[in-house]
Amino acid sequence: MNYQPVIGLEVHIELSTKSKMFCSCSADYFGTKPNTHTCPVCLGLPGAMPKANKLAIEFAQKLALALNCQVQLGSKFDRKNYFYPDLPKGFQISQYDLPFSKKGFLIIRVNGSTKKISITRAHLEEDTAKLSHATINGKRVTLIDFNRSGVPLMEVVSEPEMSSAAEAKAYAQKLQQIVRYLEISDADMEKGSMRIEPNVSLRDVSQVSKVPRVPHALPNYKVELKNINSFRFAEKAINYEIERQTQVLKSGKIPHQETRGWDEKNNRTVSQRTKELAHDYRYFPEPDLPPFNCDQVYFSKLQSQIPELPDQKRERFLISYQILESEATLLCQDKYMANFFEETVKAYKGSPKKVVNWITGELLRRLNQTGQGIGDINLLPAQLAELLYFVDQNRITNATAKEIFEKMIQSTKSASELISELDLVLMSQKELEKLTETVIKNNQKAVADFKNDKKESLDFLIGQVQRLSKGKADPALVRQLLLDKLKS
Numbered sequence: 001m002n003y004q005p006v007i008g009l010e011v012h013i014e015l016s017t018k019s020k021m022f023c024s025c026s027a028d029y030f031g032t033k034p035n036t037h038t039c040p041v042c043l044g045l046p047g048a049m050p051k052a053n054k055l056a057i058e059f060a061q062k063l064a065l066a067l068n069c070q071v072q073l074g075s076k077f078d079r080k081n082y083f084y085p086d087l088p089k090g091f092q093i094s095q096y097d098l099p100f101s102k103k104g105f106l107i108i109r110v111n112g113s114t115k116k117i118s119i120t121r122a123h124l125e126e127d128t129a130k131l132s133h134a135t136i137n138g139k140r141v142t143l144i145d146f147n148r149s150g151v152p153l154m155e156v157v158s159e160p161e162m163s164s165a166a167e168a169k170a171y172a173q174k175l176q177q178i179v180r181y182l183e184i185s186d187a188d189m190e191k192g193s194m195r196i197e198p199n200v201s202l203r204d205v206s207q208v209s210k211v212p213r214v215p216h217a218l219p220n221y222k223v224e225l226k227n228i229n230s231f232r233f234a235e236k237a238i239n240y241e242i243e244r245q246t247q248v249l250k251s252g253k254i255p256h257q258e259t260r261g262w263d264e265k266n267n268r269t270v271s272q273r274t275k276e277l278a279h280d281y282r283y284f285p286e287p288d289l290p291p292f293n294c295d296q297v298y299f300s301k302l303q304s305q306i307p308e309l310p311d312q313k314r315e316r317f318l319i320s321y322q323i324l325e326s327e328a329t330l331l332c333q334d335k336y337m338a339n340f341f342e343e344t345v346k347a348y349k350g351s352p353k354k355v356v357n358w359i360t361g362e363l364l365r366r367l368n369q370t371g372q373g374i375g376d377i378n379l380l381p382a383q384l385a386e387l388l389y390f391v392d393q394n395r396i397t398n399a400t401a402k403e404i405f406e407k408m409i410q411s412t413k414s415a416s417e418l419i420s421e422l423d424l425v426l427m428s429q430k431e432l433e434k435l436t437e438t439v440i441k442n443n444q445k446a447v448a449d450f451k452n453d454k455k456e457s458l459d460f461l462i463g464q465v466q467r468l469s470k471g472k473a474d475p476a477l478v479r480q481l482l483l484d485k486l487k488s
Contacts, residue, residue, distance in 0.1 A: 008160035022050030042150030044089030069104030099123035343381035
């Protein structure tokens with residue numbers, strides 16, 4: 001019997017607001033001393049009254065528009081009731097039947113083909129506290145940091161329409177890319193500001209409908225993989241779970257509906273608790289927060305504030321700059337990289353292809369080596385444009401340009417400053433003619449070898465000219481000058 005994976009994703013994204021979702025405590029908690037960003041509201045003390053963060057709501061609605069969702073004119077917050085140590089109130093302020101948006105979609109690309117993934121809903125809630133498990137004096141303890149409690153948290157829920165770990169990874173990466181383009185979150189998975197929770201199950205391929213537009217039968221169970229903070233770990237966890245569930249089904253059993261975690265040390269999923277159903281949470285409207293009502297004018301204003309998104313920018317790059325599809329995709333992965341490319345092209349006024357080559361070659365090589373982003377280095381588009389101009393004018397060689405480029409990033413100096421400071425201007429043709437005459441005069445054996453069809457001797461002579469010029473000779477011009485003189 002063959003099985004087909006059925007995968008849906010719940011993605012949690014912390015929004016980059018200054019204050020928390022329902023209080024004025026700072027939401028910038030990462031790396032701070034535990035339990036220093038707290039107040040009666042986010043600690044859930046009796047009598048504390050929440051007040052909704054307006055900017056967080058706008059961020060949530062912008063993301064909904066960017067995800068092609070139906071935004072709701074009327075919405076409200078609900079209480080999601082359950083007790084864990086990370087929820088001091090005993091409930092979480094979330095959304096249930098009237099989320100800010102629903103019924104959207106994302107287009108993903110996997111192995112050269114595209115696929116449309118439907119989005120069930122995108123709702124806003126508050127994050128929980130952070131639990132840390134440790135051993136102190138030989139005893140296992142759980143420590144709680146409430147700094148994260150109450151941070152605005154967006155939850156984007158997909159339909160179970162992905163059928164491989166690669167598709168799930170592509171969907172999550174695309175969502176992160178859009179969030180960063182909107183500048184509503186850094187979506188940094190290492191910091192926990194974006195967390196992935198895949199829902200994985202398997203169905204018998206014989207249950208898959210062959211009739212277009214007829215829904216596929218869903219399995220009667222699902223396993224949720226909780227709080228995964230790495231694309232690589234998510235892919236591994238899904239693949240492991242597919243294999244585990246396959247073995248369970250082949251043994252004639254049905255996998256338990258449960259929540260499992262990813263054990264990165266042993267590369268396996270581990271059971272955490274039985275999976276809850278919606279009715280277990282006893283949702284009811286949040287009595288301390290009134291319902292929200294918006295009009296179409298408000299949403300039109302928000303729509304006008306949404307920047308050009310990755311897919312739009314990619315298509316425009318293909319048409320406007322006549323670059324390869326792979327190059328446009330690479331440039332548009334990062335909004336700041338794409339903007340850097342366009343600004344460099346405007347300042348350079350030369351071939352966009354040359355700019356692409358330098359950015360996807362030298363610049364990305366350095367960024368990958370240092371683990372930095374384009375915003376972390378001191379390089380302006382105009383500086384790269386100036387460097388390329390000097391190459392075009394034969395004032396420096398391409399090899400010298402790469403050397404200068406490295407020093408530009410390290411020192412923040414311009415190409416012209418470094419060329420002058422390091423005395424790297426190429427020698428003129430007249431100066432090179434004198435050098436080639438000297439090299440020919442002092443290397444008669446190599447000259448004789450060349451005339452006896454030993455072509456490698458020409459490379460030797462070129463090297464001698466380069467040595468005397470201290471690297472300030474244009475190799476192509478040197479080659480031509482030597483050939484002219486040796487054949488005359």
